[in-house]
Structures are given as C-alpha cells and as structure tokens.
Amino acid sequence: MDKGVETTGDVGLDSAIKQWLEFDKNPKTAMLVREMVKEGAVEQLRKCFAARMEFGTAGLRAAMGPGVSRMNDLTIIQTTQGLCRYLERCFADLKERGVVIGFDARQHTASGGSSEHFAALAAAVFVGRGVPVHLFSVFTPTPYVPFTVSHLGLCAGIMVTASHNPKQDNGYKVYWENGAQIIPPHDRGISEAIEEDLLPWPESWDTDSASQSPLLKDPYQDIHREYMQSIQQHCLHRRCKHTHSHMHSTCMSLSLFFFLPPLREAAFKAFDLRPPCAVEEQKDPDPDFPTVEYPNPEEGAGVLNLSFALADKEGASVVLANDPDADRLAMAEKQPSGEWKVFSGNELGALLGWWLFQCWKQRHLQGEPSASVKDVYMLASTVSSKILRAIALKEGFHFEETLTGFKWMGNRAKQLLDQGKTVLFAFEEAIGYMCSPAVLDKDGVSAAAIAGEMVSYLSSSNSVSQQLSAIYDQYGYHITKNSYFICHEQETIRRLFERLRNYSGENSYPTECQGFPITGVRDLTTGYDSSQTDHKAILPTSKSSQMITFTFANGGVATLRTSGTEPKIKYYTELCAAPGDSDVNQLKAELNKLVDAIVEDFFQPQKNNLTPQPE
Structure with missing residues (x-):
C-alpha cells in the first residue's frame, strides 16, 4: 500500500x-x-x-464511485484507451475520420464524476493519439451520436449515459462505423484491448490541452440542423398536403418528460406541429431526477402524474414522454371516462408501425420514387409483439425478428439498407422505436414528432385508442402481458434457469405449465430450439445472458430473460386472435391464467429472493 x-x-x-x-x-x-x-x-x-466492469455489447453501465467495478475517471480512461487501440487495429484511416462523443446530464458529487467530465476524458484519450474528435458541447439526446457517426462517416461513436437507470448510475455506449451499436466480435475485441494495458497514458488526463486542440470540434449546430432536416423526410403532410388539410386545424397540446425544450420545439416545428406544453418541473435536465423515484417512463402512470396534471390543465388529450437521454418514447391518452390510458410499448409499436406504413403507401400512390412493397421491411425484437408480422402478412411487406436490443435491429437494418431495401420501422416492447433509418437505434426525438403527426391526423376522426382497436380488428388482436422480478442474487437467477433446463431430469425442459401444454422450447443461452430439425437455434446465442422462450398449445408464447442493464428477470407473454375475432375479454382471461401459471410454476421456487414489479 x-x-x-x-x-x-x-x-x-x-x-x-x-x-x-x-x-x-x-x-x-x-x-x-x-x-x-x-x-x-x-x-x-x-x-x-x-471485479472489473464487464464490457459487452451494451458497453458499460454501473454506479458512479471509486474502484474497477464503478464508473469513474480512471475506468473511463482505461476503457477509452482500449477502445482507441482496438479502433487503430480496425481502421487504418482512424486519424482521418475520427469519432464522436456525446453525454447526458448525470453527475455524482461524492466521486466528482459526471457524464460531461467523462466525455471530456474520453476525448482527451483520442486527441492524445492524434484522432479527431467531434465532442458535443451540450447535453444531447443519445440518437444524435449514431446519427453523427453515419452522417459524417466516422469510425465510431461514444455516448456517456445511463439512460433511464437510477441517478447514481452511468454508462458508456459504443457505436460502430455503420451507425449501429456494437455486436460480437467487437465487444470481445474491445474488452481484451482494455485489459492489455491499464496504465493511463499521461495525455489521457489532460482535458485542458485536449480542449484547445484543433483536433477537437463541436458538431452540435450542424448535426442539430441536419438531423431535423433528415426526420422531415418522414413527415407525411409536407408530401401530401391536399389529403390532410385538417391536420393542423386542431388545437393539440402535448406534455413531455425530461426532454430538452429546444430539441422538442425543433422536432415539432419540423413537422409543422404546435409546440407542446412542457412540464415545468421536468423540462430541463436534472441529475437528481427529483420528481420521480425512477426516471423511466416505461413504468407508466406512476412517473407521468405531473404530465397528466399539466395536460388536464391545458386541455390536452395526449401526453408524450421521453426518458432522460431521449432515446425512448411513451404515450398516454385521456379516455372519455376521464382516466388516462398509458399505451404499452407493444401498443405504441402497433400504432407507429401502422402509421408509417400508411405514410409509405400514401407517398407511393402519389408517384414519388419508392420501393415496391416486397422490398419494404419492419423489424421487432423477439420478445416484442408480433403485430407487425400480422400486418406484414396481410399487406405484403417483410417482417423479421431479432434478438433483444437495438444493437441487433440496428445492424440488421443496416444490412437490409445496404441491399437496397426500405426499412420503415423497428421497435422493441421497452418503448424503443426506430422511425427513421437516419438513426440505426431507438430514437425518442423523431418518434415523438412522428407520433405527434399521427395524433394530429387522427384527431378529426378517431382517438388514438379507437385507432388501436381498428388495427386489431383488421389484423387480429395481439394481447400481451409483460412484467419482471427484481433479483440481485446471481445464484438465484442461475438456479431458476437451470431448473427450467432440467425440469424433470437432466437436459429436460417442462412439457406443461399448470395444465397448459408446452409445444416448443427455444433456449438462446444454450442454442437449443425444439422447432428445428437439428434442434439448433437460428438466432444468435449468448452464454452470458439467460433467455428461454416457451410456445404453448393455445398459441401463447412466453419468454423469460435477464436484463443486460438492470437486476431484473423479465417475462413477456402474448396471445393472438384471428382478424375479426372480437372475443377480446376471453383472450385476456386466457392470457391472465397463463401468466399466473408461469409465475406459480417457473418463479415460485425462488420467490424468497425475488421482488415482483411494483404496481
């Protein structure tokens, strides 16, 4: 010592x-x-x-504080040095193309850590190696970083953010040259490069010199302008004004959550929508998140109370909400009863998917250059609703599912785009939406503007809730029920999943669950899939995370998986009806029984170490 x-x-x-x-x-x-x-x-x-923080496809995410298992100045420098070395090996032109770095508003007084300071240290590492850095000078939404990578043709991007995690956390997300989050083998390559040499380079601490270097540029003004122009390409009324003359005649007000006012106003202005009302207590970034227990609009009504109060005061019928780094979007609508309905991530995915396809068809009918419907694609994660698949089957476009996480959807979207395909939309049930291929990641900024245009379009005929029902009437009801258990014990998680893999003896999965027969099992941790002739899963597998999907004889599907960023075991369930089947209540009752059986049979043995999702 x-x-x-x-x-x-x-x-x-x-x-x-x-x-x-x-x-x-x-x-x-x-x-x-x-x-x-x-x-x-x-x-x-x-x-x-x-143990040192594990660098994976989600990058890093941990509490701020001292030590190798925490986010702090030293671990940021060591991580960035490893990333820089790996990029030097992959790109001979790294010193010509450079990287981009963005950050959110998080800070931790006790350890002196903040997203802005971490971003400055990361920039110092690259500048010290002669690599150009586009470092945003102000808090920016996460989608600006992948947009900048693609727009400027950079080698990589870094976003310092913990998104919707608790206030003590921070994170380090990496984007590759294709504008999508990194996937294997890059995560392993970067992780190995980090461990090769943990000694900080002297220049890595020198943020003052880096700030004066000609290699450092602030891209904010140009990127902000170019981003707004890019999302305008998905604005329907600018292309087809005569068919939507009613669009902006309605008095509509929206309230937003943790969303930077200038960006909010610019996004809505790009779509010729009235600027929405902002919740005063939540409109500016605040690292303490004083108005909510968790800064996560996915939690629903509990974090939207201030938004509902403002909307009631202003006479607004719709609330839009972003998380702190504005990469996700939630929406709620006031019902005739006076209650507020918060749309699930799957419901909003159905609405946005329907709307974007309607916009594509309208442009196509107007004679604008566009791909034929057979070249149109929509994507969703494997734990998300299959409503897009139902729409695709009826309308003639393609639907694909990927592993969970936008890193997989973003990379697949890029492959399709490079093949000349049109990728209209991608979503995950955790309120993440890619409404524009300009950003190959979830993007709450463009999603908010596009959702606002959809609401405006519907306002003269339907409510949003009525339109959702119309979608289900046309393509079949897709009823989902998702939740999670909080679990901090890795051994408990291991025992729970190993029990499912050895349910009635070694290497045997359950064949029924409380009277519900199981007809198929897919285990993306081990690579087993009972539906394949060789029993090998088609989707990529990962031994570092737990994920098992069960298919039931009644058509139900249930997936159990661990979260990559939070101490949670999540479960996702869905039952689907044929188009025109109006017995929704029976479908919901059947799904509720199935979920109760899953919780009782699959989770109950470990109940003492599990905390259910708070109501």
Missing part, C-alpha cells in the same frame, strides 16, 4: 487498491478509497475492487 494507507488484511484486495491509488489522479475517488481502508470497510472495498 502507499505511504499513510492502512492495509485491509486481504493481500489481493490490498494489491488492487495499491494499483488504483498509483493510477488514479482524481482526488475525490482516491480519498474515498483511503477512507474506506481506514474505516475497515472491507466488504464495501470488495464490491468496488472485486
């Missing part, structure tokens, strides 16, 4: 602490470590130093 620092009595832990104090130049994190050692907080130290 360095002079003046006591030992913990654990040789391995002392060695890790000694190296940390040698490398770390942040006085706050160094002081926190010394204080923990002095106080004998061995268990807390082990949590900070036991």
Whole structure:
C-alpha cells in the first residue's frame, strides 16, 4: 500500500487498491478509497475492487464511485484507451475520420464524476493519439451520436449515459462505423484491448490541452440542423398536403418528460406541429431526477402524474414522454371516462408501425420514387409483439425478428439498407422505436414528432385508442402481458434457469405449465430450439445472458430473460386472435391464467429472493 494507507488484511484486495491509488489522479475517488481502508470497510472495498466492469455489447453501465467495478475517471480512461487501440487495429484511416462523443446530464458529487467530465476524458484519450474528435458541447439526446457517426462517416461513436437507470448510475455506449451499436466480435475485441494495458497514458488526463486542440470540434449546430432536416423526410403532410388539410386545424397540446425544450420545439416545428406544453418541473435536465423515484417512463402512470396534471390543465388529450437521454418514447391518452390510458410499448409499436406504413403507401400512390412493397421491411425484437408480422402478412411487406436490443435491429437494418431495401420501422416492447433509418437505434426525438403527426391526423376522426382497436380488428388482436422480478442474487437467477433446463431430469425442459401444454422450447443461452430439425437455434446465442422462450398449445408464447442493464428477470407473454375475432375479454382471461401459471410454476421456487414489479 502507499505511504499513510492502512492495509485491509486481504493481500489481493490490498494489491488492487495499491494499483488504483498509483493510477488514479482524481482526488475525490482516491480519498474515498483511503477512507474506506481506514474505516475497515472491507466488504464495501470488495464490491468496488472485486471485479472489473464487464464490457459487452451494451458497453458499460454501473454506479458512479471509486474502484474497477464503478464508473469513474480512471475506468473511463482505461476503457477509452482500449477502445482507441482496438479502433487503430480496425481502421487504418482512424486519424482521418475520427469519432464522436456525446453525454447526458448525470453527475455524482461524492466521486466528482459526471457524464460531461467523462466525455471530456474520453476525448482527451483520442486527441492524445492524434484522432479527431467531434465532442458535443451540450447535453444531447443519445440518437444524435449514431446519427453523427453515419452522417459524417466516422469510425465510431461514444455516448456517456445511463439512460433511464437510477441517478447514481452511468454508462458508456459504443457505436460502430455503420451507425449501429456494437455486436460480437467487437465487444470481445474491445474488452481484451482494455485489459492489455491499464496504465493511463499521461495525455489521457489532460482535458485542458485536449480542449484547445484543433483536433477537437463541436458538431452540435450542424448535426442539430441536419438531423431535423433528415426526420422531415418522414413527415407525411409536407408530401401530401391536399389529403390532410385538417391536420393542423386542431388545437393539440402535448406534455413531455425530461426532454430538452429546444430539441422538442425543433422536432415539432419540423413537422409543422404546435409546440407542446412542457412540464415545468421536468423540462430541463436534472441529475437528481427529483420528481420521480425512477426516471423511466416505461413504468407508466406512476412517473407521468405531473404530465397528466399539466395536460388536464391545458386541455390536452395526449401526453408524450421521453426518458432522460431521449432515446425512448411513451404515450398516454385521456379516455372519455376521464382516466388516462398509458399505451404499452407493444401498443405504441402497433400504432407507429401502422402509421408509417400508411405514410409509405400514401407517398407511393402519389408517384414519388419508392420501393415496391416486397422490398419494404419492419423489424421487432423477439420478445416484442408480433403485430407487425400480422400486418406484414396481410399487406405484403417483410417482417423479421431479432434478438433483444437495438444493437441487433440496428445492424440488421443496416444490412437490409445496404441491399437496397426500405426499412420503415423497428421497435422493441421497452418503448424503443426506430422511425427513421437516419438513426440505426431507438430514437425518442423523431418518434415523438412522428407520433405527434399521427395524433394530429387522427384527431378529426378517431382517438388514438379507437385507432388501436381498428388495427386489431383488421389484423387480429395481439394481447400481451409483460412484467419482471427484481433479483440481485446471481445464484438465484442461475438456479431458476437451470431448473427450467432440467425440469424433470437432466437436459429436460417442462412439457406443461399448470395444465397448459408446452409445444416448443427455444433456449438462446444454450442454442437449443425444439422447432428445428437439428434442434439448433437460428438466432444468435449468448452464454452470458439467460433467455428461454416457451410456445404453448393455445398459441401463447412466453419468454423469460435477464436484463443486460438492470437486476431484473423479465417475462413477456402474448396471445393472438384471428382478424375479426372480437372475443377480446376471453383472450385476456386466457392470457391472465397463463401468466399466473408461469409465475406459480417457473418463479415460485425462488420467490424468497425475488421482488415482483411494483404496481
């Protein structure tokens, strides 16, 4: 240990602490470590130093604080140095093309960490190696980073954000040259490069010199303008004004959640929509998220109460809500009863998919250059509703499912675009929507503007809820029920999934669940798929995450999986009816029984270590 620092009595832990104090130049994190050692907080130290954050396809995400398992100045530098080395190996022209770096508003007073400072350190690493950096000067929505990568032809992009995670967390998301999140083998390559040399380069700490370097540029103004012009291409009324003369005659007001006012106004202006009303307490970035327990609009009504109150006051019938980094979108509508209906991610996916296809058909009928319907594609993650598949079967376009996460949909969309196909839409049930191929990731900014145009279009004839019912009447009801259990014990998670894989003996999956016969099993952790002749799954598999899908004799589908960013075991269920089948209540009752059976049979044995989703 360095002079003046006591030992913990654990040789391995002392060695890790000694190296940390040698490398770390942040006085706050160094002081926190010394204080923990002095106080004998061995268990807390082990949590900070036991294992380095694992860099995967989701990048990094962890609490801010000292140690190799936390987000801090030193781990940001070490991660960026590894990324830089890996990019140097992959791109001979890295020093000509460069990278882009964006950040959100998160900060952590105790450790001196903030997204803005982490972004500046990452920029210093690249500038120190002679790599041009486009560093945003202000908080930006996550979609601006992949847009910049594609628009400027850069080698990579970094977004420092923990999105909707609790306020103490932060994250480090990486985009490849194709504008999509990294997928294997790049995650492994970057992770190995990080471990090769953990000693910080001297210039990596020098943010002052980097800020004065001609290699550092602020892309905000140009990217903001180009992004807004790009999403206008998906604005229907600019192309077909005579068919939608009513669109802007309606007085419509929307409230938004954690969304930067200038971006909100610009996005709605691009679609000639009235600027929405903003919730005063939530309109500006605040790293403490003082108005909600969790800054996650996916949680529904509980985080939208201020939005509902403002909408009631202003006479608005629709609420749109973004998460803190504006990559996801939620929507709610006031019902005739006076209650607010929060649309699920699957319901909003059905609405946006329907709307974007209507827009495509309208442009096609107007004689504008466009692909034929057989070259049109929509994508969804495998745990999302299959409503797009039902629409595709009837309308003639293609639907594909991918693994969970927009990294898979973004990369698949890029492949299709490179083949000359038209990718209209992609979504995941966790309120993530790609409404424009200009951003190969979920994008709450363009989704909010496009949803606003859809609401305006519908306002003279239907409510949004009525339109959703019309979609289900035409293409078949798709009833979903999704939830999760919170679990902090990895051993509990392992036991739960291993029990399912050895349900009635070694290598045997369950054949029924509380009287519901199971007709198919797909395990994307092990690569097993009972529906394939060779029993090998077609979709990519990953041993680092748990994911099993069960198909039932009644047509129900249920997937159990672990979250890549949160301590959750999630389950997703769906039952579908044929078009014209109006017995929705029976369908819902059947799904409720199935979900109860799954919770009782698959989760109950580990119930003591699981916390159900809060109501």
